[in-house]
Amino acid sequence: MTHVLEVSSLKKYFGGVKAVDGVSFTVEEGEILGLIGPNGCGKSTLFNCILGQLTPTEGEVKLDGRVVTGLYPAQLNRLGVSRTFQLLQVFPNLSVRENLILAGQEHKGSMIGRLFGARDAGLTAEADRMIAFFKLEHLADQKAGGLSYGQQKLLDAAMAFMAGPRLVLLDEPAGGVNLTMLANLKERLQIINRELGATFVVIEHNMDFVMSLCSRVVVMAEGKILAEGPPSAIRNDPAVIEAYLGH
Numbered sequence: 001m002t003h004v005l006e007v008s009s010l011k012k013y014f015g016g017v018k019a020v021d022g023v024s025f026t027v028e029e030g031e032i033l034g035l036i037g038p039n040g041c042g043k044s045t046l047f048n049c050i051l052g053q054l055t056p057t058e059g060e061v062k063l064d065g066r067v068v069t070g071l072y073p074a075q076l077n078r079l080g081v082s083r084t085f086q087l088l089q090v091f092p093n094l095s096v097r098e099n100l101i102l103a104g105q106e107h108k109g110s111m112i113g114r115l116f117g118a119r120d121a122g123l124t125a126e127a128d129r130m131i132a133f134f135k136l137e138h139l140a141d142q143k144a145g146g147l148s149y150g151q152q153k154l155l156d157a158a159m160a161f162m163a164g165p166r167l168v169l170l171d172e173p174a175g176g177v178n179l180t181m182l183a184n185l186k187e188r189l190q191i192i193n194r195e196l197g198a199t200f201v202v203i204e205h206n207m208d209f210v211m212s213l214c215s216r217v218v219v220m221a222e223g224k225i226l227a228e229g230p231p232s233a234i235r236n237d238p239a240v241i242e243a244y245l246g247h
């Protein structure tokens, strides 16, 4: 069986710091996989290695069975992989709509199109669909920098879904988002997953959010995988409880 994502024996060392130390896992088509673990256990480093922001010290990443280790983020974008960042990446001086169009251009990798081709290429219509879907209509023409933090997080998530990605990696999408917006974000992600069959990996510290959104959870501790399973089993796993309480 071909997995959407297959990470094998991945390691990333920073000098003597073994940030990721031999991690293997797979992500299946249409799955929402949670990635949790105490601060500093290597989650973001793992994401950065998968997404080409960092070169792994060892190990392999496959997308749909194809080895993609060492590809640049823009090349992965073109293969249908997109992400959100723990720290927001919206352009504060551009409007909500312009941010979405720019994200669509990035995902399509259309540098040449951006310079010489049709500027729109259907992206304005797609941006407006995304604005309506994430309930951001009243903010469409406002500069992103003027939005509340929670609204910017929603925009950031919406940007990751421009151009219909195959796999989206979300790094702490719920961090700093208020309860109403959190419910909206979770519902939007569930609908995208259900209706478009999109596959997600979600790093998140908000346990209620992870446990209610994800079908399977991978737990990391000190650069390694500590446990893996459905939320109900992970909640009650003594090793997981210990890893969290021990910090």
Ligand SMILES: Nc1ncnc2c1ncn2[C@@H]1O[C@H](COP(=O)(O)OP(=O)(O)OP(=O)(O)O)[C@@H](O)[C@H]1O
Binding pocket: 014, 017, 018, 019, 037, 038, 039, 040, 041, 042, 043, 044, 045, 046
């Ligand atoms: N560029 C770097 N250079 C040196 N050490 C790094 C670098 N990036 C991360 N680390 C170290 O690697 C380890 C894992 O960090 P990472 O940010 O991946 O953890 P995390 O699980 O994402 O943490 P958090 O939940 O706080 O975001 C930490 O000890 C961190 O200090």
